[in-house]
Amino acid sequence: MALISCPECGRDVSDQAAACPNCAYPIEARKSDGEVKIRINTPILLAKIRVIDVKKNEDICLTRNGEVIRLNLKEPITIQFKANGWGGLKLGEPVVIDPKVSKKYELKEVPGAFMQRYVVREVDFIDSD
Numbered sequence: 001m002a003l004i005s006c007p008e009c010g011r012d013v014s015d016q017a018a019a020c021p022n023c024a025y026p027i028e029a030r031k032s033d034g035e036v037k038i039r040i041n042t043p044i045l046l047a048k049i050r051v052i053d054v055k056k057n058e059d060i061c062l063t064r065n066g067e068v069i070r071l072n073l074k075e076p077i078t079i080q081f082k083a084n085g086w087g088g089l090k091l092g093e094p095v096v097i098d099p100k101v102s103k104k105y106e107l108k109e110v111p112g113a114f115m116q117r118y119v120v121r122e123v124d125f126i127d128s129d
C-alpha cells in the first residue's frame with residue numbers, strides 16, 4: 001500500500017482506497033482504468049522485442065517471448081513491436097492500444113509461407129490473471 005495524492009483535491013489517500021475520503025474521487029476505478037496487459041506469444045523468435053511508442057518515437061520497454069507487459073495509459077497509444085537486433089525487423093504493423101476498447105492484447109506469431117508473421121489481437125484472458 002502506498003499513499004498517493006488525490007488528483008481532485010490533492011489530499012493524501014491510500015492507493016487501495018475505493019474513493020478519496022475527502023472528496024469521494026474514485027481512486028480504485030481510476031487506478032485500474034488505464035492498465036493494459038499485452039502477452040508476448042512468439043515462441044519461434046529468439047531475439048528480445050522492443051516496444052516502441054510510435055508517436056513519441058521512444059522505446060517503452062524491452063520484452064521477450066512469454067512475458068506479459070503492463071502499460072498504464074491515460075489515452076490510446078500507437079505501438080510498434082520490433083526485434084531487438086535482426087536489423088530491427090518489424091513485428092507486424094503499428095497498432096493502436098486503447099484501454100477503453102480492450103485491456104488485454106497479445107502479440108502472436110502466425111505461421112506464414114516463408115516466415116512467420118506477427119499480429120496484435122485482443123484477447124479475453126491472460127494466464128497471469
Ligand SMILES: [Zn+2]
Nearest residue numbers: 006009020023
Ligand atoms: Zn480528494
